[in-house]
Amino acid sequence: MDIIEKSKELGLLIRDSEELKKLRECETRLLADENARALFSDYNKLQSELYKAVQIKSDENTIKELEKRISEKEQEIYINSVAKQFLDAKKVFDSLVRNVNSVIMYFVTGEEPCSPEKCSGCKSGCGNLNR
Known part of the structure; x- marks a missing residue:
């Protein structure tokens, strides 16, 4: 074996x-x-923006706003059936x-x-x- x-x-x-x-x-x-692909693309861009914001120690409001936008994008993704x-x-x-x-x-x-x-x-x- x-x-x-x-x-x-x-x-x-x-x-x-x-x-x-x-x-x-x-x-x-x-x-x-196309719509589903765009949702994931937007989500990935927001994740990258958040990562960069954390790395450069952006202010808390910027980080919270990005987190909010990511959460909203996640909701959009789960609404899209595909x-x-x-x-x-x-x-x-x-x-x-x-x-x-x-x-x-x-x-x-x-x-x-x-x-x-x-x-x-x-x-x-x-x-x-x-x-």
């Missing part, structure tokens, strides 16, 4: 998964929808990948997979509470 061969098998299973198929379908629809479907599909696929990784880590380390309920005593720094 070769680890690389098993990795290839796992990669093929993930490639052929319903989760990835759904994500790719939603991504295709997203790329074809964008929402993409984000929902991405969330499901990302969950699959996290679960696969948790199973692998369990068998490598013998430790139970991470969960939000166990974070109080965990020092792994995985950021699970922020997911």
Whole structure:
């Protein structure tokens, strides 16, 4: 049993998964929808502006205004059905990948997979509470 061969098998299973198929379908629809693309583009620009504002230590009002605009843009994204479907599909696929990784880590380390309920005593720094 070769680890690389098993990795290839796992990669093929993930490639052929319903989760990835759904994500790719939603991504295709997203790329074809000018409005949805513009929403994500605007959101990314606002995120970059906020990052820069924090880096140069802009005043608090500027940062709060950018955070407000980002929040409003997030709401616009979730109102757009194409964008929402993409984000929902991405969330499901990302969950699959996290679960696969948790199973692998369990068998490598013998430790139970991470969960939000166990974070109080965990020092792994995985950021699970922020997911």
